[in-house]
Structures are given as C-alpha cells and as structure tokens.
Amino acid sequence: MEITTIEGFYKTASKNLNKDISQLLPQGLTKEVGHFNVFDVSELAKLVKVKPNMTYNRRAYYKINLIDGRNRAEYADKVIDIETQALMFTTPKVPYNWIAKDMDQRGYFCLFSADFLAQSKIGVVLDELPIFKPGGYPCFHINDQEKEEIKTIFKKMHKEINSDYAYKYDLIRNYLMELIHYGQKLQPATDLYQEHNASSRVSSLFAELLERQFPIASPFQGLKLRKPKDYADQLSIHVNYLNRVLKQQTGQTTRNLISNRIIQEAKILLRQTEWNVSEIAFSLGFEEVAHFSNFFKKQTDCSPQTFRN
DSSP, X not given: OOOOSHHHHHHHHHHHHTOOHHXXXXXXXXXXSSOEEEEEHHHHHHHOOSOOOEEEEOOSSEEEEEEESOEEXXXXXXXXXXXXXXXXXXXXXXXXXXXXXXXXXXXXXXXXXXXXXXXXTTOOOGGGSGGGOTTOOOEEEOOHHHHHHHHXXXXXXXXXXXXXXTTHHXXXXXXXXXXXHHXXXXXXXXXXXXXXXXXXXXXXXXXXXXXXXXXXXXTTTOOSOOSHHHHHHHHTSOHHHHXXXXXXXXXXXXXXXXXXXXXXXXXXXXXXXXXXXHHHHHHTTOSSHHHHHHHHHHXXXXXXXXXXX
C-alpha cells in the first residue's frame, strides 16, 4: 500500500473505511492554509479488517503517532520493535516501512503539512526542530504515565477538530507544538544539545532572519530581504558560502527556501485577508503584479485568484 501524499492517504483511508473522502476531512479545513487531521486508532481498527502495514517510502507529510500495540518500524539502517507503547515522529525526509504485528492496535495519530504551522506566531520551521532533524529516528518507548499524558493532548486535539469553535485551528497548533516539545524532551541530552558548528549556526541564523519578516501585517509593509545576497550581506558572509551551507544543511538552495516561505505567506494572505492581488504582490516585494502571478503559478500550478477562489 503506497501512501506518499496526503491525497493518497485519504484515497486509501476512504476505500478501507468505505467512506467518502469528504467525511474524513475536518470541518472548516478549506479556510486554512496547510493541512491537519487527527485520528483515534481504535475507531479505525473497528472498521479496517486488515493490519495497517505501509510500504517503505518517503511520505510528503509529517506525522505524530501515539502507538499502543505491537508494531515494527524499519528504516534503511535500523529496525525498531515496539512491544507495548511508544511515541513516534516521522518527517518527509526519512522514509520508513511500518508493520503492525497484530490486529490489537490502539492510540492516536495526527498528520499535517509544514504549511499548517506556517501561521504560528512563533515562526515554526519544522525541519529546524531537533525532533525532525534528518539523521535521527525519533521513536520513543514510553511508560504508562507518559502514555496517559500524551493521550490527553491527542484527546483535546480530537475533540477540538470536531467542534465549531471559530479559532479551533489556532488552538490545535498549540496542542501540536505541545506534542512536539514533549517528544523533544524525551530525546537524550546529547542529541538535543549537540555542539553547533559554523554551518549549523549559519543555517539557524538564516532561518531566524527569514522568519523575522513574517507575518505580513499590512499591504504597505513590504519584505526587506528578498534575494540570497540580501541574507548573505546581513550575515556578513559571501552568498556562495551561504548557498553551500544551506544546501548541505537542508538539501535546498537559498533561493528555494526564500521562495517556499514567500509562497506560504502568499497563501495565508490570499485565504485570510481581503487584500487584492496587487496589494499582496507589493507586500511580498514584487514591483509588478504580473511577476507575482507568474511566480505563484510556477510554484503552485495555479494563479493567485484561482487559489483564493
């Protein structure tokens, strides 16, 4: 069963559960930028009559799983057997194979895109968080007390997503960050507080500079840093060195990282403000609305107006 995208997840889930995809989507999600959903594993297990094995692949979404049952997680160079309960974090950068050892599965899991946390007031960059750093395998065996504490967070998320509270997704972002911090506290101190070398410092400072420009609060605000050289000048380093470091640390070029963050903000402004496309283009540093429209379409395969509608 190949589930590499959010769309693929819902197609497979709707088939296994014999439900329409619209029945699985949270209320009010279309007004949000990014995606989030949470599931009670025991409820799904009543409907799915086969063990939920997933083939080795690289998924395009993040996932946090409170596991209560016998399972196995297989990475390229490591196998983790779970005999009782665990908390597991997965990232699009680390592929894995998931094998359920029996049908008695309980717990919760949530899946979300990076865009979902882009609106957080603390400017979360998921891949900069220790729990999602490449090279790690964040699957933690937990005791009964820890399981109950984590379950409480998931229950609040599950309850909130089915509510009609107007700001429920803002609240869910707080719960999601609480889960992430819970997991990071489970990491060994040597992993969490490893010494930063020069490349790590440059990468972190770049991410801080980038996030400091957001959110855009006014059509007249305008981005001050738009090009890789702008950031290199702020950091007092050569732009070629900045490009090399970020490529090594993140797997992306400086220009791609800047473009991705601008697109995230553009989506938020198109969905959550009444500014016209020209105002949004200007606020994001584009002198001509045509340049912004071409940029947006190249990144998303649709025009700004189509995305808004």
